[in-house]
Amino acid sequence: MSTKNPEKLYTIKEIPYKGLGFIAARKINKGERILSEAPLIRVPRSTVSKTQVQKSISRGVAALSEDERQSFFALHNAFKDKETRELGIVHTNALPFGSNASAGGIFVEASRINHACLQNSQNTWNEDLQQLTIHAFREIEEGEEITIFYLHNRTNYSARRQALQQRFRFTCSCQLCSMPPPQRAVSDAKLDEIQRLDESIGDGARMIFSSLNALHDVHKLLQLCEEEGLEDASVPRAYYDAFQIAIYNGDEARARVFADRARTSRAILEGRDSPTVRKMNDLARDPTKHSSYGSSSRWRTSTEDIPSGLPSEGFDTWLWKEKNKTPSRNQTIGGTPYANLRNDATFPSFDALPEENGLDLRFFESDDGYSYHPRKHWCFLAEIVGIEMFMRLRLDIEDKTKQKTSVLFYTEDRGRELRPSTLKEGYTVAIIYPEQHGFLDMTVGIRHENRSLLKVLPVTLNNLFKLSDKTCQTLAWNEKGHKADCKLLKDPDLRMLLLLEEEGFDQPHHFSAL
Numbered sequence: 096m097s098t099k100n101p102e103k104l105y106t107i108k109e110i111p112y113k114g115l116g117f118i119a120a121r122k123i124n125k126g127e128r129i130l131s132e133a134p135l136i137r138v139p140r141s142t143v144s145k146t147q148v149q150k151s152i153s154r155g156v157a158a159l160s161e162d163e164r165q166s167f168f169a170l171h172n173a174f175k176d177k178e179t180r181e182l183g184i185v186h187t188n189a190l191p192f193g194s195n196a197s198a199g200g201i202f203v204e205a206s207r208i209n210h211a212c213l214q215n216s217q218n219t220w221n222e223d224l225q226q227l228t229i230h231a232f233r234e235i236e237e238g239e240e241i242t243i244f245y246l247h248n249r250t251n252y253s254a255r256r257q258a259l260q261q262r263f264r265f266t267c268s269c270q271l272c273s274m275p276p277p278q279r280a281v282s283d284a285k286l287d288e289i290q291r292l293d294e295s296i297g298d299g300a301r302m303i304f305s306s307l308n309a310l311h312d313v314h315k316l317l318q319l320c321e322e323e324g325l326e327d328a329s330v331p332r333a334y335y336d337a338f339q340i341a342i343y344n345g346d347e348a349r350a351r352v353f354a355d356r357a358r359t360s361r362a363i364l365e366g367r368d369s370p371t372v373r374k375m376n377d378l379a380r381d382p383t384k385h386s387s388y389g390s391s392s393r394w395r396t397s398t399e400d401i402p403s404g405l406p407s408e409g410f411d412t413w414l415w416k417e418k419n420k421t422p423s424r425n426q427t428i429g430g431t432p433y434a435n436l437r438n439d440a441t442f443p444s445f446d447a448l449p450e451e452n453g454l455d456l457r458f459f460e461s462d463d464g465y466s467y468h469p470r471k472h473w474c475f476l477a478e479i480v481g482i483e484m485f486m487r488l489r490l491d492i493e494d495k496t497k498q499k500t501s502v503l504f505y506t507e508d509r510g511r512e513l514r515p516s517t518l519k520e521g522y523t524v525a526i527i528y529p530e531q532h533g534f535l536d537m538t539v540g541i542r543h544e545n546r547s548l549l550k551v552l553p554v555t556l557n558n559l560f561k562l563s564d565k566t567c568q569t570l571a572w573n574e575k576g577h578k579a580d581c582k583l584l585k586d587p588d589l590r591m592l593l594l595l596e597e598e599g600f601d602q603p604h605h606f607s608a609l
């Protein structure tokens with residue numbers, strides 16, 4: 096049997112070992128709508144009783160025209176042992192109205208699309224159109240089979256095989272299932288990891304209390320999806336998860352980027368007229384419309400903080416709040432290793448600082464299980480972007496990841512210990528052993544109490560970094576224009592920073608001069 100309609104993007108043809116299936120009638124582009132179809136009958140899903148389902152199906156079939164009835168009974172029936180033929184056809188062919196929908200439908204055409212474990216198209220119920228849409232999410236060559244994914248979860252080979260046999264009564268003969276076992280094992284390991292990450296991202300409490308780890312899990316999941324060639328609904332869902340993590344923490348900049356990526360990837364799968372895409376459009380325009388915005392201001396940014404002009408790797412490091420891969424030590428001219436001030440282990444960004452009331456084992460350790468002491472030295476570096484003196488000194492600062500925060504002076508002199516001439520926007524503050532502090536006004540910053548743990552260096556953050564860079568270090572010693580830097584390098588406090596040990600902790604360091 097073969098039906099060909101010239102204006103259609105597909106023909107329905109016999110396919111070896113699969114019965115009928117969809118074959119691309121021409122090259123189909125990524126994001127192109129292959130089909131939009133109303134259901135022949137609607138069927139309630141598992142939530143209602145078997146008798147109710149049976150009655151509802153019989154009513155639906157009875158209401159069909161003669162032609163429609165013929166189409167219905169022509170559909171494949173893999174469950175000939177069911178109580179009625181109608182029920183067998185419904186079990187074989189129903190497509191859900193959404194991933195968690197309690198209903199589905201039987202379609203004259205779409206019910207002919209076969210399954211593949213690495214499918215090339217997405218089926219979606221469009222609530223506005225009241226139709227099922229099929230979109231290609233990657234380029235499909237003329238003559239290639241158009242496939243969708245029948246299962247809810249993406250699992251390894253044996254779990255998939257079992258689920259397809261149980262639920263649909265067929266042994267999948269798709270490309271992924273036909274891979275040689277050693278290659279399949281590699282793919283299985285990735286799929287298992289994707290599933291593990293998916294479950295852990297879905298844990299709401301972790302998203303709130305361990306936001307950074309949850310965000311890193313989303314990034315890992317997306318990287319694995321890319322490696323596996325999975326461009327299905329997992330992609331927009333992951334970007335939406337990242338959006339929720341960012342907006343929960345008041346991070347409008349990242350939330351906007353994630354919302355934008357969620358809407359772009361979803362539009363490929365569902366078309367621009369999808370109600371979900373429209374909702375994502377609104378959130379990308381104004382991320383603060385999301386109900387959890389303002390729950391925390393830990394990562395607070397505005398949409399103006401989206402960095403521009405960064406190469407894509409640098410942008411990704413910013414977006415996913417990843418550590419940069421800078422080695423922790425360089426060589427000095429004399430051969431003494433000294434700290435690279437860009438390294439995250441000794442010079443963490445604000446987000447990576449320990450939280451005051453949490454016990455962060457990256458920074459603290461215990462010998463007896465009761466009392467904890469620092470396990471290493473760390474120093475926070477950030478550039479001054481605002482200075483305010485009202486009751487106490489407040490410095491607004493920006494760290495190397497462009498994260499803005501504030502340091503409030505709770506020293507005896509409330510900040511007056513610093514001479515006004517040493518305070519300037521563009522200078523860098525160095526604070527040893529700081530922690531993130533939640534202030535009463537719900538903002539998070541640094542509460543600075545011990546005057547000998549903070550120093551303002553008369554240099555921009557960028558120039559300070561350059562100074563710890565081998566080439567610039569050489570220049571700093573040899574070239575004329577670097578005189579000021581040379582002077583700075585003679586400051587014993589800066590040299591102390593450059594020589595901060597990476598590991599181990601004997602005694603706390605202090606700055607010798609303010």
Ligand SMILES: C[S@@+](CC[C@H](N)C(=O)[O-])C[C@H]1O[C@@H](n2cnc3c(N)ncnc32)[C@H](O)[C@@H]1O
Nearest residue numbers: 113114115171173188206207209210265267268
């Ligand atoms: C919804 S129907 C799809 C259309 C069907 N091939 C037909 O002839 O009407 C589902 C049935 O198609 C077959 N099928 C779908 N995907 C398959 C696959 N990857 N490998 C083998 N058979 C498949 C199975 O018989 C399954 O029960």
